[in-house]
Amino acid sequence: MLTKREIITVREAVKKVLEYKKHGEIEYISIEESDGRYLAEPIVADHDVPPFDRSPLDGFAIRAIDTRNATLEKPVELEIIEEVGAGTVAKKEIKEGQAIRIMTGAKMPEGTDVIVMLELTKEISRDQKKYVVINQSFKKGDNINFQGEDAQKGTQLIERGRRINPGIIALLATFGYAKVPVIKKPVVGIYATGTELLDVQEELQLGKIRNSNSYMVTSQVKKVGAEPYYFGKLDDDFERCYEAITKALEKADLLITTGGVSVGDYDFLPAIYEKLGANVLFNKISMRPGSVTTVAELNGKLLFGLSGNPSACYVGFELYARPWLKSYFKSEKPHLQKIQATLMENFTKPNSFTRFVRGKKSYQNGSLVVSSTGIDKSSNVTILANADALIILPGGEKGYEKGTMVDILLLNEEGSNWSWDK
Numbered sequence: 001m002l003t004k005r006e007i008i009t010v011r012e013a014v015k016k017v018l019e020y021k022k023h024g025e026i027e028y029i030s031i032e033e034s035d036g037r038y039l040a041e042p043i044v045a046d047h048d049v050p051p052f053d054r055s056p057l058d059g060f061a062i063r064a065i066d067t068r069n070a071t072l073e074k075p076v077e078l079e080i081i082e083e084v085g086a087g088t089v090a091k092k093e094i095k096e097g098q099a100i101r102i103m104t105g106a107k108m109p110e111g112t113d114v115i116v117m118l119e120l121t122k123e124i125s126r127d128q129k130k131y132v133v134i135n136q137s138f139k140k141g142d143n144i145n146f147q148g149e150d151a152q153k154g155t156q157l158i159e160r161g162r163r164i165n166p167g168i169i170a171l172l173a174t175f176g177y178a179k180v181p182v183i184k185k186p187v188v189g190i191y192a193t194g195t196e197l198l199d200v201q202e203e204l205q206l207g208k209i210r211n212s213n214s215y216m217v218t219s220q221v222k223k224v225g226a227e228p229y230y231f232g233k234l235d236d237d238f239e240r241c242y243e244a245i246t247k248a249l250e251k252a253d254l255l256i257t258t259g260g261v262s263v264g265d266y267d268f269l270p271a272i273y274e275k276l277g278a279n280v281l282f283n284k285i286s287m288r289p290g291s292v293t294t295v296a297e298l299n300g301k302l303l304f305g306l307s308g309n310p311s312a313c314y315v316g317f318e319l320y321a322r323p324w325l326k327s328y329f330k331s332e333k334p335h336l337q338k339i340q341a342t343l344m345e346n347f348t349k350p351n352s353f354t355r356f357v358r359g360k361k362s363y364q365n366g367s368l369v370v371s372s373t374g375i376d377k378s379s380n381v382t383i384l385a386n387a388d389a390l391i392i393l394p395g396g397e398k399g400y401e402k403g404t405m406v407d408i409l410l411l412n413e414e415g416s417n418w419s420w421d422k
């Protein structure tokens, strides 16, 4: 049992959370419902794409050899013996001096080895027959979409754990997945704690504020693709909170509470973890905001105790709950993607803890820059709406000056497999 607060690094905290990672089960859903879900199996091409040589143009399928002497002055005339549209197959086999009129997407007729674009030809009629006039020579294989040029049978195209996007939907359809194997969504239970909290529809009252965290966390859970379940808000009452959390654990695969993890007289979460007999993985991280972010484990289930301060709550979810959920979905990129940008303001006051400043990236003279979105306080909520990145300012004895290259974590990208190891 962890009673006193031992400070650990963000990297250690992330590692501890992922020691309890689980993989979700598979379920089959219709392709129409699969947007944003995570693939439970890789997509492997079970046939060549395209499955046959086909015409990429409207024009004529011919034998290249028949055009070997064709010039502007001395064009060749090839007899048109048939016409094929996409989805139909030529019935005749072409012979010397013949051509088949062909449309985009139609299979190459037997014996033909080049497509001549319609715009480069002229049609004439003579003796009840039609001819195509071609005034240049072509090479065998010109203008053909070859069988397997897009994907060859047996190739793995998409790994499991990838989130389904419109391009992946196109592949699923190409390979006949009317039902798609996806990972079942974990249920993420959410409780907001705090006697000061009002519901969203309530009028403001003196000393009270509206509960924004549970809505924000619900939205973060949805954004990752998991299933939020909002249990409600709880007053700071030990017994009531203990009972509610015990019950919630029966339903949720993971439980998030906000508030009550600090050292105030009404911060009951630490005592609740103790009474539950939960194993507290950590309760102090060298980060700001959210140094009191706590994660405990009970019978293999994780309880995330996020700070009540909105900015700390937000960052705590992104750094710790998100990778757990992404791993549940078998994602190979569970962490926020890290890139570098130039810092556009001074943070000269040194801080011994690593800071995660809510920021917005943009381009200046072609290079990526980042600025904070408002006053960097863990209690601030308005700073979150415009943030698309977290600026990492590692703790130390010096501050950071405008113009420094810094690491930033992208909030709206799929992720990366970088796990805080340098």
Ligand code: AMP
Binding pocket: 192, 193, 194, 196, 197, 209, 210, 211, 212, 213, 214, 258, 259, 260, 261, 262, 264, 267, 306, 307, 308, 309, 310, 379
């Ligand atoms: P706590 O972590 O419970 O000590 O709360 C820290 C700060 O966050 C306090 O100012 C709370 O009023 C505020 N807070 C707690 N929960 C919420 C919530 N659900 N929505 C908005 N602010 C909250």
Ligand code: MG
Binding pocket: 193, 194, 195, 236, 259, 260, 266, 267, 308
């Ligand atoms: Mg509180």
